[in-house]
Amino acid sequence: xxxxxxxxxxxxxxxxxxxxxxxxxxxxxxxxxxxxxxxxxxxxxxxxxxxxxxxxxxxxxxxxxxxxxxxxxxxxxxxxxxxxxxxxxxxxxxxxxxxxxxxxxxxxxxxxxxxxxxxxxxxxxxxxxxxxxxxxxxxxxxxxxxxxxxxxxxxxxxxxxxxxxxxxxxxxxxxxxxxxxxxxxxxxxxxxxxxxxxxxxxxxxxxxxxxxxxxxxxxxxxxxxxxxxxx
DNA sequence: AATGCGATAAACT
DNA sequence: GTTTATCGCATTC
Numbered sequence: 001x002x003x004x005x006x007x008x009x010x011x012x013x014x015x016x017x018x019x020x021x022x023x024x025x026x027x028x029x030x031x032x033x034x035x036x037x038x039x040x041x042x043x044x045x046x047x048x049x050x051x052x053x054x055x056x057x058x059x060x061x062x063x064x065x066x067x068x069x070x071x072x073x074x075x076x077x078x079x080x081x082x083x084x085x086x087x088x089x090x091x092x093x094x095x096x097x098x099x100x101x102x103x104x105x106x107x108x109x110x111x112x113x114x115x116x117x118x119x120x121x122x123x124x125x126x127x128x129x130x131x132x133x134x135x136x137x138x139x140x141x142x143x144x145x146x147x148x149x150x151x152x153x154x155x156x157x158x159x160x161x162x163x164x165x166x167x168x169x170x171x172x173x174x175x176x177x178x179x180x181x182x183x184x185x186x187x188x189x190x191x192x193x194x195x196x197x198x199x200x201x202x203x204x205x206x207x208x209x210x211x212x213x214x215x216x217x218x219x220x221x222x223x224x225x226x227x228x229x230x231x
Numbered sequence: 232a233a234t235g236c237g238a239t240a241a242a243c244t
Numbered sequence: 245g246t247t248t249a250t251c252g253c254a255t256t257c
Contacts (some may be wrong), residue, residue, distance in 0.1 A: 060249065070249070072242095080242060098239030100250050117249055147250050192249060215250085218235075 023175060025165055028088035032108030035063040039116045040203045042105065043185060044176030047121060047164075050154035052130045054121030054143050055176075058204040058211045060190045062104070063114040069195035073113035083161050084115045091171060093150070093160040100147035101156050105164060105173065119146045119191065119202070122210040129154075140209035180205055192217050 027041045039061035047054050062071040062084075072081035072094070083092045084106055092104040092115050108114030121143040123130050130142045130152040143149040150156065155171060162169025184207065187200040194217040204211045 062249070072249080075243090078243070094249085095241065096248055097250050098241075098248090102249060104249085119249085145250070190249065194248090216234095217249095220236090220247085 023165075025089055025173075025175075027175075028105065028107050029109065030107070032063045032112035032114035035061040035107060035114045035116070036201060036203075038107045038114070039201070040185060040187075042116055042118075043203060043205055044178065044180035046124070046174045046177065047118070047153070047171060048125070048174070049159075049171035050129075051126045052123060052153050053125030054149070054153065055124050055178075056118060056121050057208040058118075058120035058202070060117040060119055060203070061114075061201040062117060063108065063112075065113055068199075070190060070193045070199075071113065077113075081113070084113045086110060088114075089163060089165040089173065091155075091159050091162050091164055091169060093155060093157055095157060096147075101150040102146040103150050103153075103155055103159075103171075117146060118149060120144050120204070120210050120212045121149050121152075122208060123152060142210075144210050145212040188214065191215050194219070 027038055030038050039059045042056055042059050045056050047056060062068060064071060065073055065076055068074055072078070073084050077085050080094060083090060086106060087110050088107045090106040092106055093101055095101055103118045104115040105118065106115050123139065123142045127139060127142070133151050133154060134142050134148065141148070143152045153171065159170050162171070164171055164173040184205055185203055186206045187203050189197050189200060190202045191212065192215055197217070
């Protein structure tokens with residue numbers, strides 16, 4: 001593990017000074033306009049939280065105001081999404097569908113809206129702990145999907161807005177120890193997203209069993225609408 | 232293997 | 245009032 005007690009870093013301003021253990025986190029600090037490079041580059045990075053360590057195998061990019069309709073920041077900052085406008089390397093954890101938590105890594109310079117959704121990871125440490133949280137599932141299923149990944153890592157809303165870099169929060173992010181071969185990276189439309197379906201902002205490691213299956217966005221009938229007709 | 236559906240709560244308009 | 249960056253189970257091919 002990495003020791004605690006690092007000084008603050010001028011990270012959000014683009015200065016890569018005094019990173020924990022001399023680690024280079026400049027990938028996260030790239031401009032928001034290069035969010036897809038940051039997302040792609042995060043494949044293979046390792047994330048450790050609450051006794052479980054994973055290798056990131058699937059991510060999605062979200063960024064911008066008025067340019068990415070699928071981003072929580074599309075209409076400007078809100079109480080929930082303002083963290084995406086802050087410094088890079090912070091957890092953005094949000095609650096969806098009344099039951100699931102999803103984890104994002106903030107990116108870009110302070111004042112820019114950018115984050116990378118962590119969609120899947122292969123458990124490389126603490127598998128028994130992950131299993132105790134996920135129930136009796138195959139190992140490849142432990143972190144297969146964003147909500148499952150959060151459960152495996154023991155992350156929920158209490159981890160929102162904590163640092164992933166300096167050890168002050170429950171989760172820490174580390175560059176890849178085994179780099180992902182660039183030719184094994186694939187991209188495609190984001191999962192479950194209605195807007196910008198033509199934008200290939202999902203990236204994954206081809207062939208890794210922990211990558212989640214693609215699911216198209218499914219429109220849902222509005223409450224109060226007439227029930228389906230019976231032929 | 233692929234598709235469909237409902238659970239269930241909060242953010243946002 | 246509407247939407248939702250999901251999952252697990254059921255149904256159908």
